[in-house]
Each structure stands twice: as structure tokens, then as C-alpha cells.
Amino acid sequence: MKQRRFGKLSTVSVITATLLSTPLLVIVLMAVTGKADVWSHLWQTVLGDYVTHSLRLVVGVAIGVLLLGVSTAWLTACCEFPGRKLLSLLLLLPMAMPAYIIAYAYTGLLDFAGPIQTWIRATFELRYGEYWFFNIHSVTGATLMLSLVLYPYVYLMARAAFLAQSAHIIDVSRSLGATPSRAFFRVALPMARPAIVAGLSLAMMETLADYGTVQYFGVPTFTTGIFRTFYGFGDAAAAAQLAVVLLTFVILLVVLEKYSRRRISYFQSSDRKTPMTRLPLQGLTAWLTTLWCLLPVSLGFLLPFGLLAVWSTSSNEWVQGGFIDIAVNSLSLAAIAALVAVLLALVFAYAARISRSRWVHLSVQVTSLGYALPGTIIAIGVLVSFAWIDHHAVAAFDSMAGTQLGLLFSGTLIALVFAYTTRFLAVSLGAVQSGLQTIKPSLDSTARLLGRTPLQVLREIHVPMLKGSVLTAFLIVFVDVLKELPATLMLRPFNFNTLAVRAYELASDERLIDAAPASVLIVLVGLIPVFFLNRSITKR
Amino acid sequence: MSVVSSDLQLWLEGVDVRYGDVKAVSGAAFGLHKGEIGCLLGPSGCGKSTLLRAIAGFETVAGGSIAMAGKVISSPTLQLDAQERNIGMVFQDIALFPHLTVEQNIAFGLNRWPTSDQQARVQVLLDLIGLSGFETRYPNSLSGGQQQRVALARALAPKPAVLLMDEPFSGLDATLKETLVPDVRDILLKEGITALVVTHDQQEAFSIADKVALMNQGCIEQFSTPYEIYHKPETRFAADFIGQGYFIPATVLNSRQINTDLGVLDLPQESGFTPEFTVDLLVRPDDVLHDDDSPFEGEITKKFFKGTFFQYQVALANGRRLWCIASSHHNHEVGQRIGIRLDLDHFVLFPC
Numbered sequence: 001m002k003q004r005r006f007g008k009l010s011t012v013s014v015i016t017a018t019l020l021s022t023p024l025l026v027i028v029l030m031a032v033t034g035k036a037d038v039w040s041h042l043w044q045t046v047l048g049d050y051v052t053h054s055l056r057l058v059v060g061v062a063i064g065v066l067l068l069g070v071s072t073a074w075l076t077a078c079c080e081f082p083g084r085k086l087l088s089l090l091l092l093l094p095m096a097m098p099a100y101i102i103a104y105a106y107t108g109l110l111d112f113a114g115p116i117q118t119w120i121r122a123t124f125e126l127r128y129g130e131y132w133f134f135n136i137h138s139v140t141g142a143t144l145m146l147s148l149v150l151y152p153y154v155y156l157m158a159r160a161a162f163l164a165q166s167a168h169i170i171d172v173s174r175s176l177g178a179t180p181s182r183a184f185f186r187v188a189l190p191m192a193r194p195a196i197v198a199g200l201s202l203a204m205m206e207t208l209a210d211y212g213t214v215q216y217f218g219v220p221t222f223t224t225g226i227f228r229t230f231y232g233f234g235d236a237a238a239a240a241q242l243a244v245v246l247l248t249f250v251i252l253l254v255v256l257e258k259y260s261r262r263r264i265s266y267f268q269s270s271d272r273k274t275p276m277t278r279l280p281l282q283g284l285t286a287w288l289t290t291l292w293c294l295l296p297v298s299l300g301f302l303l304p305f306g307l308l309a310v311w312s313t314s315s316n317e318w319v320q321g322g323f324i325d326i327a328v329n330s331l332s333l334a335a336i337a338a339l340v341a342v343l344l345a346l347v348f349a350y351a352a353r354i355s356r357s358r359w360v361h362l363s364v365q366v367t368s369l370g371y372a373l374p375g376t377i378i379a380i381g382v383l384v385s386f387a388w389i390d391h392h393a394v395a396a397f398d399s400m401a402g403t404q405l406g407l408l409f410s411g412t413l414i415a416l417v418f419a420y421t422t423r424f425l426a427v428s429l430g431a432v433q434s435g436l437q438t439i440k441p442s443l444d445s446t447a448r449l450l451g452r453t454p455l456q457v458l459r460e461i462h463v464p465m466l467k468g469s470v471l472t473a474f475l476i477v478f479v480d481v482l483k484e485l486p487a488t489l490m491l492r493p494f495n496f497n498t499l500a501v502r503a504y505e506l507a508s509d510e511r512l513i514d515a516a517p518a519s520v521l522i523v524l525v526g527l528i529p530v531f532f533l534n535r536s537i538t539k540r
Numbered sequence: 541m542s543v544v545s546s547d548l549q550l551w552l553e554g555v556d557v558r559y560g561d562v563k564a565v566s567g568a569a570f571g572l573h574k575g576e577i578g579c580l581l582g583p584s585g586c587g588k589s590t591l592l593r594a595i596a597g598f599e600t601v602a603g604g605s606i607a608m609a610g611k612v613i614s615s616p617t618l619q620l621d622a623q624e625r626n627i628g629m630v631f632q633d634i635a636l637f638p639h640l641t642v643e644q645n646i647a648f649g650l651n652r653w654p655t656s657d658q659q660a661r662v663q664v665l666l667d668l669i670g671l672s673g674f675e676t677r678y679p680n681s682l683s684g685g686q687q688q689r690v691a692l693a694r695a696l697a698p699k700p701a702v703l704l705m706d707e708p709f710s711g712l713d714a715t716l717k718e719t720l721v722p723d724v725r726d727i728l729l730k731e732g733i734t735a736l737v738v739t740h741d742q743q744e745a746f747s748i749a750d751k752v753a754l755m756n757q758g759c760i761e762q763f764s765t766p767y768e769i770y771h772k773p774e775t776r777f778a779a780d781f782i783g784q785g786y787f788i789p790a791t792v793l794n795s796r797q798i799n800t801d802l803g804v805l806d807l808p809q810e811s812g813f814t815p816e817f818t819v820d821l822l823v824r825p826d827d828v829l830h831d832d833d834s835p836f837e838g839e840i841t842k843k844f845f846k847g848t849f850f851q852y853q854v855a856l857a858n859g860r861r862l863w864c865i866a867s868s869h870h871n872h873e874v875g876q877r878i879g880i881r882l883d884l885d886h887f888v889l890f891p892c
Contacts (some may be wrong), residue, residue, distance in 0.1 A: 309609045438638075442631035445598060449647030450698065451623050 435469025
């Protein structure tokens with residue numbers, strides 16, 4: 001009986017993994033079989049720009065998130081200063097803020113018509129072009145926006161690493177005559193390095209995947225280039241070739257992340273009996289520390305969210321026809337996708353737990369790479385594969401069965417949910433697997449020995465113990481789908497709109513005030529999983 | 541269903557367990573009477589946990605058979621499901637259900653009992669493990685020793701025919717172990733249960749078990765009481781693994797005498813070796829006495845103060861080493877030469 005069940009789960013996961021990796025395989029296939037003359041044309045014209053901009057962006061964001069993430073992580077983990085506890089939670093808030101939305105807020109604040117430049121002109125009686133002001137629609141601007149919302153990845157990982165360090169390790173280095181700063185640079189920081197690098201690679205992946213911010217700021221990068229090549233020039237092969245170049249960078253980051261994650265365990269002592277005593281900061285230092293930690297919170301969340309909230313009150317977008325519909329569309333689409341992702345994650349997690357088959361474990365590995373894929377690339381892969389199915393498979397079925405099914409998959413919600421699953425299954429799988437890890441195999445064995453059938457074990461032990469992680473998995477995917485922009489933009493059915501797309505369209509039309517309500521809603525919903533993260537952080 | 545000798549509560553005969561092509565256990569055979577506490581002792585990777593899992597029904601056997609109370613439960617052709625074996629098990633990681641209270645954990649296997657019987661049984665067990673009043677606590681609020689006792693009570697609750705314990709004390713610190721191991725033995729004896737404990741720690745095995753099965757590389761080397769395992773090891777491995785001691789070479793003079801570096805020794809019974817044969821004699825620390833009148837001397841190379849006695853390592857003139865126990869007022873320094881004498885009760889001889 002056990003054999004049969006395991007067989008089913010394994011089969012489902014292997015088939016799902018194959019389906020989910022099809023879009024990616026299609027892209028690679030297109031890139032390889034595509035004509036080379038397009039490639040040389042791309043090389044001579046835009047490729048240089050894409051490479052420079054993407055690299056500048058990634059390097060800039062890396063420096064930004066390291067600076068903000070590591071400093072705040074160490075200060076909140078190892079020092080005592082006014083407001084430390086509250087700040088350690090607030091520092092997570094920017095996670096709820098999608099980069100393209102923070103970009104709208106700062107554009108509204110800093111551009112020519114914004115309050116600051118208007119005030120400068122009025123006060124100093126200057127006119128356009130007579131003074132210098134920071135242009136946010138630039139690579140630097142995009143770097144700042146992305147750094148402000150992506151540093152929490154580094155903050156979270158680094159903080160956990162600092163907290164896991166044994167107090168004795170630091171004490172030992174102090175007893176050997178190291179000053180606090182030497183202890184930090186020679187001991188604490190190197191020990192936390194694998195965790196920091198893992199967080200950093202996640203932030204860099206997000207940067208490479210970003211479409212909304214760079215498109216809005218008019219910075220040509222790989223993602224916008226792929227989009228333009230595909231739609232503007234209608235050249236799928238060239239878009240695929242660009243995608244493969246971008247994928248190469250992404251794969252490097254994935255390898256870096258996996259490698260670092262493996263090393264984290266070597267660097268953390270398993271038994272930490274003495275809780276760390278935090279270094280008490282006093283006087284001016286203490287208050288400067290508070291200010292420093294308040295900086296990313298204010299700039300990454302409080303200020304932009306405040307602006308958006310204020311603007312949204314003066315917009316009549318709320319009552320505009322369609323806003324409710326769009327919100328309902330968005331939320332139900334996110335709920336469906338999250339449900340699918342969680343159900344599949346459960347299948348994968350259990351298949352991996354029960355089965356020793358190499359294929360099952362390979363499937364889990366393959367699907368858990370989805371988070372690294374930029375939405376633009378997934379969208380093109382899905383578009384091309386579904387179009388092929390519609391034009392060949394469904395057409396063949398029509399001619400055989402005499403039906404008129406037409407385009408069955410392209411431009412439908414199925415395509416959209418499929419793309420979301422490809423991208424976010426990894427996220428839900430991670431959450432479910434970490435929950436399932438707490439249910440040690442010996443718990444199953446004990447319950448079985450005490451007379452329970454496998455189904456009863458599932459109901460009495462697994463369901464109550466797994467509830468929390470499944471809910472977390474659902475919420476994270478729900479919010480990720482709600483925020484997702486490029487894939488939604490490319491795959492949504494005709495006349496179907498979501499909050500993210502609506503905000504993007506209005507902002508692109510320079511109607512920032514009207515983009516605010518949708519943005520505020522996205523951020524508010526995005527706060528829910530951050531709240532859950534908070535709870536798990538305070539528990540520690 | 542085949543019937544086997546029924547005065548044994550647990551009986552193994554020629555049990556083989558395989559992982560693919562690897563033989564994890566081969567030809568394991570022993571038996572435990574009702575109420576007896578047995579122990580599988582051996583270095584890590586010797587197959588003791590695998591054998592335990594085979595008895596529990598988590599592994600299938602490739603050869604031989606396992607029987608409980610005269611009924612075969614495992615053989616290459618028959619495999620009774622784990623939950624139908626009436627076996628209780630305590631795992632190395634304790635494995636309490638974290639979302640259930642102490643009471644709910646203990647009552648977990650009693651779900652088919654009437655409620656009043658369940659409550660009564662839980663109370664009896666809580667008394668037995670000394671945790672009355674802890675009914676509504678959750679596992680994470682208990683200490684390691686308390687969790688271990690709850691896990692034991694949970695396994696005992698449905699009155700299994702046999703209780704298996706897989707390295708039950710390995711996660712606990714030494715002081716706790718010292719009090720918990722005898723406590724657990726008392727609890728097992730009071731319940732009158734047949735139990736089999738897996739451990740790699742011989743002190744633990746000696747203090748909990750009536751019978752020890754010493755395992756090495758998938759085979760049971762010896763199955764006997766702790767006393768016999770220590771004093772009458774049947775194999776070189778058993779002699780090496782259990783306790784301390786050195787082998788010294790000896791020549792067989794006749795059926796009742798051997799010649800060693802420390803003189804000619806008389807054997808209490810015939811050795812079975814032919815004269816001129818060279819053998820190794822096992823010498824335990826308590827077999828070597830400090831005696832100033834002895835014609836044999838050794839130089840002290842190491843010294844351990846154990847409170848009531850000293851344990852010296854001495855080197856003979858030819859460089860051979862021995863352990864020697866001396867009472868605590870015979871305080872000598874490393875490098876000093878002392879007289880030693882062999883005083884053996886048990887002659888353990890192996891051919892070279």
C-alpha cells in the first residue's frame with residue numbers, strides 16, 4: 001500500500017517538474033536554433049547598453065544592500081541602543097514594498113513637478129534648466145530604489161547568522177586581546193559571510209529580474225530589452241538569445257547562493273547555550289545608531305508609503321468604475337495561484353520525503369530553481385509554448401474532431417497561473433519543506449507503532465503540525481503573485497487587469513496620484529507575510 | 541504460521557537484513573525470556589539499529605526469522621505490519637508529539653480503550669515515571685530527562701509485548717544518564733516488560749541489561765550476561781571492545797600451564813591448546829596487582845588517580861605494556877619501577 005501511494009506522488013511530481021521546465025527548455029531551444037544575424041545586429045546596437053546597465057545596477061545594488069543590510073543586522077543583533085527591539089522588526093517593512101512602487105513614490109517626490117523642486121524654484125526664483133537636481137530616472141536612481149527594498153534579504157540572513165554565533169566565540173576573541181571592532185571584522189563577520197552572501201545573491205537575482213523599475217525609469221537593461229525585442233521587433237529568437245545571456249548571470253548567482261547556503265551550517269555551532277549579551281551603546285553613539293537603523297526604514301517604507309497614502313486620498317481612482325473589479329481580479333488570481341502552488345508544494349515535499357528515487361529528487365531540485373528566473377523570461381517561454389500547443393495540438397484536434405476550439409491556452413488565465421507556478425512553486429516548496437522537516441521520521445514511526453494507519457498519522461500528526469507552514473507558504477505566494485508585474489503584463493488575457501498592471505499603466509501615463517490607490521493596496525496586503533516573519537524573528 | 545519455542549518472548553534465528561547488496565546484519569540469533577532486559581551493544585555502524593528496526597517491522601528480513609511469544613512476525617516470506625506487532629519503541633530523538641500535552645502523548649496509543657481506562661492507565665504511568673502533575677504540560681517545557689521518561693511511558697502505555705529502545709540515553713549528559721539509566725531499569729522491571737535496548741556505551745549496557753548481545757560488522761559476536769561478556773569474552777573483538785586490557789603473548793607448556801613474561805601460570809581448567817603453541821592472554825587492569833615482593837618489575841609510564849585507587853600503565857623490560865590497579869595509598873611517580881604480579885581468575889586465551 002505504501003508503495004502504491006509513493007508511486008502516485010512521485011509520478012505527479014516528475015510530470016509537473018517536466019511541464020514546469022518546458023518554457024525554459026523552449027527558450028534555450030529557440031536561442032540555439034535562432035539565426036545568428038539577429039544576434040550580431042543585437043551585439044552591434046543594444047547589447048552593450050544592456051550589459052553595462054545591468055552590471056552597474058547589480059553591482060550598485062550589491063553595495064547598497066550590503067551596507068544597509070549587514071550594518072543594521074549586526075547592530076540589532078549584537079548591540080543595545082534605544083528602540084533596538086522595535087527597529088529590528090521595522091527594518092523588515094521594505095520587504096512589503098515592490099521596487100516599481102517605491103519608484104513611483106520617489107518620482108512623485110523628486111521629479112520636476114514634485115514638491116521639492118517646486119519649492120526650490122519658488123524659493124530661489126529659478127526656472128527649468130537653471131539649477132542642478134538629482135535625476136531619479138537614471139541607473140543611480142534605480143540602484144537606490146532597488147537597494148532600499150532589497151536590503152532586507154541580507155538583513156534577515158545576516159541577523160540570523162549573528163544571533164546564532166555563540167557568545168563564547170566573541171568572548172574568546174576578546175580574551176585574546178581583540179578590540180570589539182577587531183572581533184567584528186576578524187570573527188563575527190567572516191563567520192556570518194556565507195549567510196550574507198546567500199542573502200546578497202537573492203537580492204542580486206531580484207535586481208536582474210526587475211522589470212517595473214528600470215522600464216519606468218527608462219534604463220535599458222536585459223529585462224526591458226527582452227521585452228522590447230519580443231514585442232517591439234516581434235523577434236522571439238533574438239529575445240530568447242538575450243534571455244539565455246541573462247540566464248547565464250542568474251545561474252552564476254544560483255550556484256553562489258547554493259554554495260553559500262551549504263557553508264552556513266559549517267560556520268554555526270549547533271549548541272548555543274549561553275545567550276549573547278549585547279554590547280551596550282551609550283550617549284551619542286547610541287542615538288546615532290538608532291538614527292542609522294531608522295534611515296532604511298524611513299526611506300524604504302515610511303516615507304514612500306506615507307506619500308502614496310496621502311496621494312491616494314486625493315485620487316478618485318477608488319470610486320472609478322472597475323477599481324473594485326480589478327482588486328477582486330487581483331486577489332482571486334493570487335489566491336488561485338497560491339492554492340495551486342501550495343498543493344503542488346505538498347505533493348513535491350511528500351514525494352521527496354517518502355521516495356528514494358533519483359528522479360523525484362531531481363524534480364524537486366529543478367522546480368526549486370524557479371525563484372531565480374526573471375518573470376519576463378518565464379512569460380516568453382510560456383507564450384511560445386502555449387501558442388505552439390494552440391496552433392499545432394489543438395488545431396490537429398479540431399480538424400480530427402471537427403470542433404472549433406481555437407486558442408485554448410494562449411491569452412487565458414491558465415497561461416498566467418502556469419507562469420506564476422513556475423516562478424513561485426519554489427517559494428511555497430521551501431516553506432512547506434521547512435515545516436515538514438520538523439516532523440521527524442521517528443514521529444511517524446512512533447504513531448504507526450501505537451496503532452495508527454498512514455492516513456491517521458497524516459490527520460493526527462502532520463495536519464496539526466504543518467498548518468502554520470502551509471499558511472505561510474500560501475501567504476508568501478499570494479503576495480508575490482499580487483506584486484508580480486512583467487509576466488502578468490505579458491500573459492494576462494485581453495481586457496483582464498490586475499492591481500499591479502493598473503498601477504504600472506497609470507504611473508507610465510504620469511498619473512502618479514491615480515496610481516497610488518492600487519499601490520497602497522498592494523503594499524498593505526504585502527505587509528501580511530512580513531508580519532508573520534516578524535513573529536518568527538521575535539520568537540528567536 | 542510456524543510455531544517456535546514459546547517460552548521465549550522474543551526470538552531471533554539466523555536473521556539477515558540487506559540494504560541492496562550490502563548485508564547490514566547477518567545470521568543474528570538470540571532470545572529473551574519474558575521480563576528480561578536485553579541490550580544490543582556495539583560500535584557505530586555495526587548494524588545494531590538496523591536489527592532493532594527489523595524487529596520493529598520497519599525493515600524486512602532477507603533470511604532467518606523473528607518470532608514473538610512463539611509466533612513468527614518476520615521472515616523472508618512473511619512481514620507483519622509494524623502496528624500489528626504489539627511492539628513499543630522509544631527513539632533516539634525521543635520524538636514526543638510537540639503539539640500534544642504530556643497526557644495526550646501518553647494516551648496516544650490508547651485510543652481504542654474506554655476513556656476511564658485511558659485516564660487510569662495514564663495516571664499509573666505518570667506515577668511510575670514520577671511526573672504526576674505534569675499532565676497538561678507541553679513537551680517543550682520539559683527537561684531532557686523528563687521528556688525521555690514521557691516517551692518511555694508513551695511506549696509502555698498500550699502494554700506492548702516487547703519494548704525496543706534505540707540509543708535512548710545518547711542525547712543526555714553524563715550526570716543525568718547516571719540517575720536515569722537505573723530509573724528506567726526500575727520502571728521496566730516494575731512493568732515486567734521484555735525490553736531490548738540499543739547502545740554503543742558499555743557502561744549503559746551493563747547497568748540496564750540482563751543479557752548483552754555484542755555486535756560487530758553485522759554479526760552477533762557474543763550473547764551473554766554483562767559479567768560473562770567482561771570476564772569471558774569469546775572473541776578477540778569482544779575482549780578488545782569491552783573494558784580495558786592488554787594482550788600478552790604466552791607459550792603453552794602443557795594442558796594446565798602457560799609461560800608468560802610474568803612467569804608460569806597455572807590454568808584452572810584445560811586450555812585445549814597443544815604444547816609449544818603460542819597464544820595471547822587477555823590481562824585486565826584488575827588482573828595485575830602491585831606487589832613489592834614480586835620478582836617482576838615494570839616502569840610506570842602513565843598514572844591516573846581514580847579516588848579509591850590508582851590505575852598505572854606499566855612497561856615491562858621488553859617494552860610490553862599492562863594496566864595495573866593499586867590501592868590509593870600506593871602513590872608512585874611516573875618513571876618509578878614497581879613490582880607487579882599477575883592474579884587471574886579468568887584465563888582468556890586466543891591463538892596468535
